[in-house]
Amino acid sequence: MIEYPADPPVDQRWNRRRLRSNNEWLLLERLRTAGPASRAQLARDSGLSKPTVSAALAALEQAGLAREAGTVVPDRGRTAVLYEVDPTAGYVLGVDIGRAWLRLAVADLAGTVVAREDVPNRGRSGSAVAEAVLAAAERVTAAAGLGRGDIVEAVVGAPGVFDEQTGRVRYAVNLPGWGRSGLVAGMREGLATSLTLHNDANLAAIGEYACGAGAGSRLFVYILIGTGLGMGVVADGELFRGAHGAAGEIGFLPLLTNPMPPSAPSPVEGAPRRGSLEDAVSGEAVVRGARMLGMSGPLSAKQVFEAAREGVPAAVAAVRQEGERLAHVVAAVSSVLDPDLVVLGGGVGHSADLLQQTVEDTLHRLTPLRPRVTPSSLGDDAVLLGAITTALRSARPKVFDTLTAPPQT
Amino acid sequence: MIEYPADPPVDQRWNRRRLRSNNEWLLLERLRTAGPASRAQLARDSGLSKPTVSAALAALEQAGLAREAGTVVPDRGRTAVLYEVDPTAGYVLGVDIGRAWLRLAVADLAGTVVAREDVPNRGRSGSAVAEAVLAAAERVTAAAGLGRGDIVEAVVGAPGVFDEQTGRVRYAVNLPGWGRSGLVAGMREGLATSLTLHNDANLAAIGEYACGAGAGSRLFVYILIGTGLGMGVVADGELFRGAHGAAGEIGFLPLLTNPMPPSAPSPVEGAPRRGSLEDAVSGEAVVRGARMLGMSGPLSAKQVFEAAREGVPAAVAAVRQEGERLAHVVAAVSSVLDPDLVVLGGGVGHSADLLQQTVEDTLHRLTPLRPRVTPSSLGDDAVLLGAITTALRSARPKVFDTLTAPPQT
DNA sequence: CGCCTTAAGTAAAGATACCTAACTTAATCC
């Protein structure tokens, strides 16, 4: 690292000096994904020679990145010493800023959650949310027995599209004041770590892909139906962002769905556009539909679904209509992206079992490109787990670089 | 290559033995993308030392992959010897199977077309097309002064989605008999090279991205509007395929467009589904729209556009309606993918200048996510150039591996 | 119990490909 210019050219990564480091990284990744293994085992699997593996593992152990993990006695021959990744080499913070709840969790490098806190969030405005996040982050870090410096990376999920250039959040329809500039910068400063803000539907997609119903899918789509309507796309394990990070903002799809009168005009800044798909498919639309079909009294989407489960005809019909509308969304998305799996999540997604049949039947009518459609398996934790997964992705190489860097003079 | 197992594990690519080879590859790529350069220049740019670069270039020249390209006299100092990629180290074949024309071209490794042939194709059925392709490939290869063995890679573009597993083409709506099994295998055998079949809209997208209007776009969408309706998506320079290679089959979008009566029932196998978007937006729909608005006589889409250019009111109105329908397509695609550029190509795309204003105005009404929309710049050659680009991509590493492989005993 | 077999792990020697430093070559400038 010393003999090369400060800003090494691209080719530099191929240089011999990095070969050692690269092999160490590959061995560490192998340990992480394939579990504990002996040095001889690693040598066989990686194609490296035994002496090389021994040397690399000694260096990794020295750096605090790997550790011994017991021994195993083979059928014949000498006892093998197993090694595993040391998950305590670094920690990450995940935050889910939802309309009703703030959820925070600290996880170690293996992804194990070591502390968690859920805080009610209803009614808070932009800057109050940012302050509440900072306070809760402080508490949850302490609860994990950690200090600030132990958090290598923080990832925050929230509605809207964050624009790195202006430092503002766009399309954050359901969180008043969240679009204000400087909020993210403030949080970043307060946490004193690398912090990134992501769209909640995108993180939920990653969460569901990494630890939920989406595992192993080649092209995975997560549709978040709740207060608003969002979508996250994971292609070959990578989040699909689009040119401006706004991929999946399907609230603006001009679709041919069954008739649904627009919501009443609203003076609230940033409320869903009347007549938009978001307005026609989100939770509140289910309520409107049920009212049109004759239900009365104070209603929530949840109550409509419960009534449908009990067989109340108007509720059943309202749910069927919602299923048909959703099928149009799935059909549109499928014809563009060709996913093999669509997961329905969010408030309405919780009742996806009620919707599934209608969605599948309608889909059959609409298009020959029909992906599998299933309900979310992580429920309300999808965003939080996605935030942790995303944070781990950037934290792991960062920790590796830090701990294997040559000692400074 | 000899000391390692036949099927080397993943990590193997990091081994020292491959370091040399990798650096040679990187230097070659640098020569290819940044043009001729001296060895000292390459050393500065790549971060490798002068002796290493000299040795690598000697090996590349020996292998026939690079060659001297004149000299240059700097302001002061010794004359530098320039090197460039040797484009004659291998050739590729690109084929565009269109409804009206077969287009074939042979290009060298630099992408320069060295022979080309266009053959009328109207009225041929599946197996006749395959035979015509083989015969024309034979002729065009000979015209380039090459034999079979010189063609390293062939890429064929055609409508429909090719399924590697069954060996059949699906959704090839406008090419009767093209869905028959074994056609691709037959062509592969007849050409005696590695041959792959790709969707025509996908290849056109790659062509337009690599050498046309899409250059430099982060997320680029090409919409092919002609006999049918297709789309290709290029994200960060890579084609986006979807889980089953059917991404971009937007003929099945359930969209809310202005009214357009479905085409007359057709007994032809595989004709566009009546009432589908494909049926409502493709070239033939423009004709139907014009008839509804009062135009009569034998009409083609081209003629309607020409009439609109001359100001015939019914034609102008028909074109405006087509523009509105297209805007819905662009709006839907944009809300899912968030592209920064949409290029309109194919027969209708040729008249994109007439459509552009309407598309932009309608888009404005529909959504805040508005990508740039421009007409194709390659016209009818987009598919062919995309095929060549795709073929080059796999041919280049293949040629490199072949020519740098250690001599067999 | 000691010896054989087997497999894990280590030590020493050899190979490769890189870097640095110093040199040679070839051009311009004065």
Place this chain on the structure above:
DNA sequence: GGATTAAGTTAGGTATCTTTACTTAAGGCG
């Protein structure tokens, strides 16, 4: 014609990997 500058080469040194051969530690067996 010599100084200067930059291209390219030669020679020597170093890091990292592989190979080969060895040591260590376990179980099986006569």
